[in-house]
Amino acid sequence: xxxxxxxxxxxGSPARLLLAFSLPxxxxxxxxxxxxxxDALIVxxxxxxxxxxxxxxxxxxxxxMFGVISGVTQGCSVVIARFFGEKQIKQxxxxxxxxxxxxxxxxxxxxxxxxxxxGPMLNILRTPVEVLLLTQTYLRILYAGVPVTFLYNIAAxxxxxxxxxxxxxxxxxxxxxxxxxxxxxxxxGLHMGIAGAALGTVLAQVLAAVYCLIAISKIEICRLxxxxxxxxxxxxxxxxxxxxxMGVQNIITATGGLVVQATVNSFGILFLTGYAAANKLYVLLxxxxxxxxHGIMTYTAQNMGDGSDKRVRYGLIAALVIxxxxxxxxxxxxxxxxxxxxxxxxxxxxTGADEMIRVGYHYLCVLALGFPLxxxxxxxxxCIQGMGDSVIPMLSSLVQVFMRVMCALLLTRVIGKEGVFWxxxxxxxxxxxxxxxxxxxxxxxLSDA
Numbered sequence: 001x002x003x004x005x006x007x008x009x010x011x012g013s014p015a016r017l018l019l020a021f022s023l024p025x026x027x028x029x030x031x032x033x034x035x036x037x038x039d040a041l042i043v044x045x046x047x048x049x050x051x052x053x054x055x056x057x058x059x060x061x062x063x064x065m066f067g068v069i070s071g072v073t074q075g076c077s078v079v080i081a082r083f084f085g086e087k088q089i090k091q092x093x094x095x096x097x098x099x100x101x102x103x104x105x106x107x108x109x110x111x112x113x114x115x116x117x118x119g120p121m122l123n124i125l126r127t128p129v130e131v132l133l134l135t136q137t138y139l140r141i142l143y144a145g146v147p148v149t150f151l152y153n154i155a156a157x158x159x160x161x162x163x164x165x166x167x168x169x170x171x172x173x174x175x176x177x178x179x180x181x182x183x184x185x186x187x188x189g190l191h192m193g194i195a196g197a198a199l200g201t202v203l204a205q206v207l208a209a210v211y212c213l214i215a216i217s218k219i220e221i222c223r224l225x226x227x228x229x230x231x232x233x234x235x236x237x238x239x240x241x242x243x244x245x246m247g248v249q250n251i252i253t254a255t256g257g258l259v260v261q262a263t264v265n266s267f268g269i270l271f272l273t274g275y276a277a278a279n280k281l282y283v284l285l286x287x288x289x290x291x292x293x294h295g296i297m298t299y300t301a302q303n304m305g306d307g308s309d310k311r312v313r314y315g316l317i318a319a320l321v322i323x324x325x326x327x328x329x330x331x332x333x334x335x336x337x338x339x340x341x342x343x344x345x346x347x348x349x350x351t352g353a354d355e356m357i358r359v360g361y362h363y364l365c366v367l368a369l370g371f372p373l374x375x376x377x378x379x380x381x382x383c384i385q386g387m388g389d390s391v392i393p394m395l396s397s398l399v400q401v402f403m404r405v406m407c408a409l410l411l412t413r414v415i416g417k418e419g420v421f422w423x424x425x426x427x428x429x430x431x432x433x434x435x436x437x438x439x440x441x442x443x444x445x446l447s448d449a
Contacts, residue, residue: 008084008085008163008302009021009163009298009299009302009303010085010302010303010306010308010311014299014311014314014315014318015318015321015322017299017315018292018295018296018299018315018318018319018322019322021163021165021294021295021298021299022165022288022291022292022294022295023165023291024165024166024168024169025160025165025168025169025290025291025294025295026287026288026291027169027172027173030172030284030287038179038180038183042183042184042187042188042197053128053130053131053269053272053273053276059257059261059276059279061118061121061122061125061139061258062139062142063250063253063254063257064250064251064254064255064257064258065110065114065143065146066149067247067250067251067253067254068110068247068248068250068251069106069110069146069149069150069153069247070153070247070250071243071244071245071246071247071248071249071250072102072103072106072243072244072246072247073099073103073150073153073154073156073157073243074157074242074243074246074294074297074385075239075240075241075242075243075244075245075246075247075390076095076098076099076102076154076157076158076161076239076242076243077099077157077158077160077161077297077298077301078161078242078297078301078385078386078388078390079095079099079235079238079239079242080092080095080096080099080157080158080161080162081160081161081162081297081298081301081302081305081386082301082302082304082305082388083095083305084161084162084163084302084305085301085302085303085304085305085306086305086306089221090227091232091235092221092222093221093222093223093224093225093227094230094231094232094235095232095235095238095239096158096222096224097224097229097230097231098231098232098235098236098239099154099157099158099239100154101231101236102154102236102239102240102243103150103151103153103154104150106150107146107147107150107151108147110146110150111143111144111146111147114139114143114146115140115143115144118136118139118140118143119136121258122135122136122139124258124262125258125261125262125265126262126265126266127265128265128268128269128272130269131269134193134194137194137195137198138194138195138197138198139198141195141198141199141202142198142201142202144202145201145202145205148202148205148206148209149205151209151213152171152205152208152209152212155209155212155213155215155216156168156171156208156212158216158222159212159215159216160294160298161298161301162219162221162222163298163302164215164219165294165295167211167212167215168212170211170215171207171208171209171211171212171215172208174207174208174211175204175205175207175208176204178203178204178207179200179201179203179204182196182199182200182201182203182204183196183197183200185200186199186200187200241390242385242388242390243390244390245390245391245393245394246385246390246393246394248394249390249393249394249396249397250397252394252397252398252400252401253397253400253401255401256400256401256402256403256404256405256427257404259404259405259408259409260404260405260408260420260423263408263409263412263420264420267417269352270352270355270356270359271359271417273346273352273356274342274355274356274357274358274359274360274363275359275360275363275420276345277342277345277346277356277357277360278338278342278359278360278361278363278364280345281334281338281341281342281364282334282363282364282367285330285333285334285371286374288323288326288327288330288375289323289326289327289374289375289377289378289379290378292319292322292323292326292375292378292379292382293378293379293381293382294382295319295382296315296316296319296379296382296383296386297382297383297385297386298386299312299315299386300312300315300316300382300383300385300386300387301386301387301388303315304386304387304388309446310446312383312386312387312443312446313443313446315383316379316380316383316439316443319379319383320376320379320380323372323375323376323378323379324372324375324376326375327371327372327374327375327376328371328372330368330371331368331369331371331372332368334364334365334367334368334371335364335365335368338360338361338364338365338368339357339360339361339364342356342357342360342361342364343357359417362418362421363418363421366418366421366422366424366425367421367424367425369425370424370425370428370429373425373428373429373432374428376432376436377396377428377431377432377435380432380435380436380439381393381396381431381435383439384435384438384439384442387442389442392435392438393435395434396431396434396435397431399427399430399431399434400427400428400430400431401427402430403423403426403427403429403430403431404423404424404427406423407419407420407422407423407426407427408420408423411423
């Protein structure tokens with residue numbers, strides 16, 4: 001079934017479908033990360049190394065909030081995609097309405113909670129006093145924009161559930177170009193510093209949200225008539241059942257990250273700045289993994305709804321092969337160009353610039369060794385989520401947290417600061433082993449059915 005701006009993934013080559021769906025998402029995520037990349041670049045070059053360090057100190061605080069938002073809306077996406085695969089349009093409309101309602105309620109709750117936890121969390125994380133005020137300013141503005149983030153994420157999730165990855169791409173292109181323009185205006189033009197970078201990010205998301213909502217309004221099966229504007233308790237429960245564990249999964253992941261962040265903060269400004277600069281490239285190169293994850297999740301959900309069990313297995317194999325090849329390319333970029341890219345964020349005359357670049361490059365080289373593990377992790381976890389199970393992926397996050405925390409607290413005492421770097425790779429490895437075992441059993445049962 002192909003209905004205005006939707007894509008049926010229950011027929012056709014799995015590899016071709018996954019690539020066709022994932023590539024626009026990849027480009028969209030690339031544009032999304034591009035504006036955070038530009039944020040860091042402009043802040044590092046036009047403000048100060050301390051301002052760049054402050055951005056780095058917000059990494060996990062940002063992830064813990066926006067990761068929950070992403071998880072909740074992805075849960076809604078799985079339910080909508082299944083109804084689309086089953087061709088149950090009336091139920092699909094109710095699922096869309098339920099997702100929008102959950103997003104509205106979540107926006108109110110998360111905005112309030114976010115503003116309350118900022119101060120205490122930054123103190124718990126031992127944020128260096130040199131960047132504490134800057135970090136707090138950035139987070140307060142970013143968290144004030146939570147309703148906009150919720151609106152964009154649920155709108156993009158609805159489009160992806162229907163197989164449409166083009167419109168989210170266009171939204172991110174608009175947002176990225178808008179954010180760069182806002183950065184130039186607020187940071188370079190009006191000299192608003194880190195506050196200008198945060199404000200630009202929020203306004204850019206407004207542009208993305210509006211574009212996606214307009215796209216949804218043009219899809220006939222998403223137009224909510226009187227029958228569709230009903231909170232169906234069963235469907236809402238399904239969306240909560242899928243979304244909450246996926247949100248908690250990201251909280252669990254972020255908890256481990258916060259422990260790592262506290263450890264990194266204790267190593268001083270030079271280490272923190274180099275680590276922060278390297279993370280900007282790491283997140284950029286992780287984009288394809290998240291895109292393949294969204295692809296296999298939508299593909300699996302639609303095919304499970306259609307009863308095409310064998311196609312799920314073929315799709316998983318295709319996604320793992322594509323992901324591994326992509327990861328090796330990304331590893332090569334980190335090893336051969338990582339040092340030069342890290343250097344872009346740091347002024348040459350900045351005190352300790354060489355040490356910052358050395359730390360960042362060393363971190364990237366360690367990550368490069370295990371990058372295929374990260375890509376496999378996204379594919380395996382998202383495939384299980386597409387099957388309608390959000391608990392096992394949540395448990396895999398516990399494995400990741402355990403490995404990260406142990407490395408941050410114990411391995412750093414044995415091999416020094418780089419124990420933090422190895423914690424990432426070992427976290428991916430542990431989660432992969434767990435998910436591979438579960439996924440193999442699930443796929444085997446589907447094949448036997």
